[in-house]
Amino acid sequence: MKSKTLSNIAFRRHDHRRCQQFLLAEADQHCHSLNLRLTSRRRQVLEILLGSHQPMGAYDILAELNRVDRAERIAPPIVYRALDFLLQQGLIHRIESRNAFISCVQPGHQCAAQFLICRDCEQVAELETHEQELLAEADSLGFAVDHSIIEITGVCAQCQKDG
Numbered sequence: 001m002k003s004k005t006l007s008n009i010a011f012r013r014h015d016h017r018r019c020q021q022f023l024l025a026e027a028d029q030h031c032h033s034l035n036l037r038l039t040s041r042r043r044q045v046l047e048i049l050l051g052s053h054q055p056m057g058a059y060d061i062l063a064e065l066n067r068v069d070r071a072e073r074i075a076p077p078i079v080y081r082a083l084d085f086l087l088q089q090g091l092i093h094r095i096e097s098r099n100a101f102i103s104c105v106q107p108g109h110q111c112a113a114q115f116l117i118c119r120d121c122e123q124v125a126e127l128e129t130h131e132q133e134l135l136a137e138a139d140s141l142g143f144a145v146d147h148s149i150i151e152i153t154g155v156c157a158q159c160q161k162d163g
C-alpha cells in the first residue's frame, strides 16, 4: 500500500484494519526518521484517531483514553499536548468546522490539506487536489496568506446510495 493511494480512501471501500496498521507504521517511520519521540501517550492518541475516518473532538479522545487506560486519570492538558505534537508533525489534522481532529492519510506531508466531510456518515476524506490555484490568485493580489481551510460538506456516494 502506497500512502499516495490513501488520499480520499475514506469514501472508498477498503479494509480499514490494514489502512490503520499501515498509517500507524508510517507515523512510527516518520518520527523515527526525524528523531522524534512518538511517546506511548502520543501513539495512543493517534491510534484512537486511526480507529475510523470520522473526526473526534478532544473530549471524546480523552474519554476513550480514560476508558482503555484505567490505571490513571488522564487530564485534558495531556490530550492537548499530544494533539499539538501530532498536528505539528502532520500526523493528524484539525477539522475546524467540527472542532475535531482526524488522522492524516499521508503522514508528514507538507502541503495544506483539504477535506470532504459527509454529513450523514460523518466520515472525512482528505483530497489530493491542492488549492494551488486559489493560493496563486491570492498571491497575484499581493495577499499574504496565513492559513487556508478548505472543508467541503455534503453527502458521500455510499450514503446517497443508502438513501
Ligand SMILES: [Zn+2]
Residues within 6 Å of the ligand: 009, 010, 014, 015, 016, 017, 019, 020, 053
Ligand atoms: Zn481506512
Ligand SMILES: [Zn+2]
Residues within 6 Å of the ligand: 093, 104, 105, 106, 107, 109, 113, 126
Ligand atoms: Zn494529511
Ligand SMILES: [Zn+2]
Residues within 6 Å of the ligand: 118, 119, 120, 121, 122, 123, 155, 156, 157, 158, 159
Ligand atoms: Zn457518508
